[in-house]
Amino acid sequence: MSVTLNDEPLLNVSGLTKYYGGRIGCQDVVFQLWPGEVLAIVGESGSGKTTLLNCLSTRLPPSTGVIEYRMRDGSMRNLYQLSEAERRFLMRTDWGFVHQHAADGLRMTVSAGANVGERLMAVGDRHYGKIRATAADWLGRVEISEDRIDDDPRSFSGGMRQRLQIARNLVTKPRLVFMDEPTGGLDVSVQARLLDLLRQLVADMGLAVIIVTHDLAVARLLSHRIMVMKDGLVIESGLTDQVLDDPREPYTQLLVSSILQV
Structure with a gap:
């Protein structure tokens, strides 16, 4: 994949470290993410x-460490110096988060249309007719029939739930979307359909995405750049095709060869 990067990063991460007692979760992570760029984190x-x-x-x-995000007004803000209300607003509007298990990212007891409409209400939309029309449009964009708008997600298949979760996240036109193993647990044919849909939506909307996956095929299909992690450390990073076609680190070589042998 190719990408045209803006001059200023959307996200700036320096020295990011997380300990769980004496155990390392991640250590001294440093990178920048630009608008419209898709970064895969693999391991x-x-x-x-x-x-x-x-x-x-x-x-x-x-x-320890600093994570700075470029707000819509152009200012760079330390995410952990934002108020709780500011962070919640970002998560409801400017960001999306696609969970591996769609039930974690949906309200399972309200309709498909209401799941999408809630995000619109979070950005101030109040006109019921417009909210419903936008929800119906987005269901169509993620290949869910409009006549399912009043059905609740408990009646949906796993793939449909994941597509509904994507619609719920993207309806507010976020600038940054986090994805945690979005194709995990789905049948191979369903995965392929979902990946094609994701790739098209990300390209059409110019989204910046950080995607976590253990599947190098997913990373290759969706991402411009890749970071390989082992024992909490980023051991290799670079352009996705470059890293996967010519891995430098023995661990990355092992990951790539294990996929090829399957």
Whole structure:
């Protein structure tokens, strides 16, 4: 994938470290993310990638380090110096978070349309007709039939729930979306359909995305750049195709070769 980067980063991360008592979650992570860029964080279970994602998305406070985000007014703000209300507003409007298990990112007892409409209300929309029309449009964009708008997600398949979660996150036109193993647990055919949809939406909307995955095929398909983690450390990073086609570190070489042997 190619990307045209803006001059100023959207996210600036320096010295990010998280300890769990004496155990390292992630340590001394440094990177920048630009608008419209997709960054994949890969590694085996326990490598620290989910800890890093949770720190970046303010779901887990780091032990040390700084995470700065460029607000819509152009100012760069330290995320952990924002008020709780400011952070909540970011998470409802400017950011999205796509969970591996869609039930964690949806309200399962309200309709599909209401799941999408709630995000619109968070940015100030109050006209019921417009909210419903926008929700119906977004259901169509994620390949859910409009006649399912009043059904609740408990009646949806796993793939449909994940597509609904994506619609719920993207309806407010966020600038940054965090994704935690978005294709995990889905059948291979459902994964392929979801990945095609994600790639198209990310490109169409110019989204910046940080995606955690153990699946290098997902990283190759969706991301411009990749960071490989092992034991809480980023051991290799660079352009996705470059790292996956010519890995420098033995651990990355092992990850790549294990995929090829499957």
